[in-house]
Amino acid sequence: MCSCFQGPPGTPGTPGVPGMHGYRGQDGGKGEKGYPGDIGKPGRKGDMGIDGPLGPPGDRGKRGTKGLKGDFGDKGDQGQKGECLHSSKKVAFSVTRSKMLGPVLEHTAVYFDRVLTNVGAHFDEITSHFVCKINGTYLLSVHVLGQQKRDAFAWIMLNQNHQVPVHGDSRAGYGTGSNTIILRLTQEDHVWIQLRANSALMNDYSTFSGYLLFED
Numbered sequence: 001m002c003s004c005f006q007g008p009p010g011t012p013g014t015p016g017v018p019g020m021h022g023y024r025g026q027d028g029g030k031g032e033k034g035y036p037g038d039i040g041k042p043g044r045k046g047d048m049g050i051d052g053p054l055g056p057p058g059d060r061g062k063r064g065t066k067g068l069k070g071d072f073g074d075k076g077d078q079g080q081k082g083e084c085l086h087s088s089k090k091v092a093f094s095v096t097r098s099k100m101l102g103p104v105l106e107h108t109a110v111y112f113d114r115v116l117t118n119v120g121a122h123f124d125e126i127t128s129h130f131v132c133k134i135n136g137t138y139l140l141s142v143h144v145l146g147q148q149k150r151d152a153f154a155w156i157m158l159n160q161n162h163q164v165p166v167h168g169d170s171r172a173g174y175g176t177g178s179n180t181i182i183l184r185l186t187q188e189d190h191v192w193i194q195l196r197a198n199s200a201l202m203n204d205y206s207t208f209s210g211y212l213l214f215e216d
Contacts, residue, residue, distance in 0.1 A: 089134055091120040092211035102200030103150055110154065110193040110201070112208055120212075129192040130208075132185040136215035141180040142193055144168050145205035152206075153196040156181055159189060174202070182213070 095112035102108075111128045124131050130140070144166050146152030152168030152175055163183070168175030183191065193208055195201065 089120070089212065089215060091122050091134060091138075093118045093120075093123040093130060094207065094209040095123060095128070096204045096207045097201065098203055100147060100201060100203055102147070102195065103198055104195055104200070106197045108195045108197075110195050110206070110208070112193075114204065117209075127190075127192070128208075129190040130210055132187055132189040132191075134212065134215050135186045137182060137184050137213045138191075138210055139180065139182050139213055140191055140208075140210035141178065142166055142209075143178045143205070143207045144176065145202040146170060146175040146177075147200040147202055148174055150200040151175060151198070152177060152201055153199045155194045155196070157190075157192050157194050158183060158185075162194075176205075184216075 094116040095118075096114045096116060097110070097112055098114050101110065109128065115123065115125060118125075120133070122131055122133055123129075132138070140156060142154065142156055144152040144154050146168035149170050151170045152166075154166045154177070156163045156166070156179065164179045164181050166177040166179045168177040183189075185191070191210070
């Protein structure tokens with residue numbers, strides 16, 4: 001067998017000529033999503049764009065504060081004369097008694113023998129009824145004073161119908177009572193005062209009055 005010895009390393013050779021470009025490799029797979037970058041600085045202000053279309057009406061705003069009082073305007077022309085609200089016809093009466101009445105044994109019409117006022121002559125002095133001759137609205141009132149320790153209970157009557165009561169309570173000694181009513185009456189309506197059974201009246205402290213408010 002032959003024994004061989006390794007000689008010293010040789011001098012490096014000169015670099016070779018670069019090789020030709022290789023073929024393009026296949027596309028790699030999609031990488032993972034990167035982290036968001038830092039927010040950049042604001043850009044410069046852009047130019048004003050063209051006007052857009054008119055939008056729909058907005059909601060109604062809040063009511064504003066009250067403005068200052070304005071100056072007086074010019075005086076207007078005089079208006080036409082209005083119609084008179086008062087009736088052109090006048091009707092009014094007021095009557096009373098000169099004597100005591102009762103105590104009565106049954107329901108009794110109160111007779112008023114003293115006529116204080118009878119404008120238009122609508123109060124019938126014979127029957128002591130107010131008799132309507134003009135269709136309209138009337139105010140009528142009555143006041144009664146009872147005899148001592150006697151009730152004075154009466155009614156304002158329209159024809160044969162009770163309208164409102166009037167009561168003077170005997171517990172007061174001499175009981176007093178009043179009432180007022182407004183009635184719409186037509187011609188030949190009768191308004192009068194009825195005294196209830198067992199009631200009693202003093203003299204001129206009891207009155208019956210009324211007048212026309214306006215005609216129909």
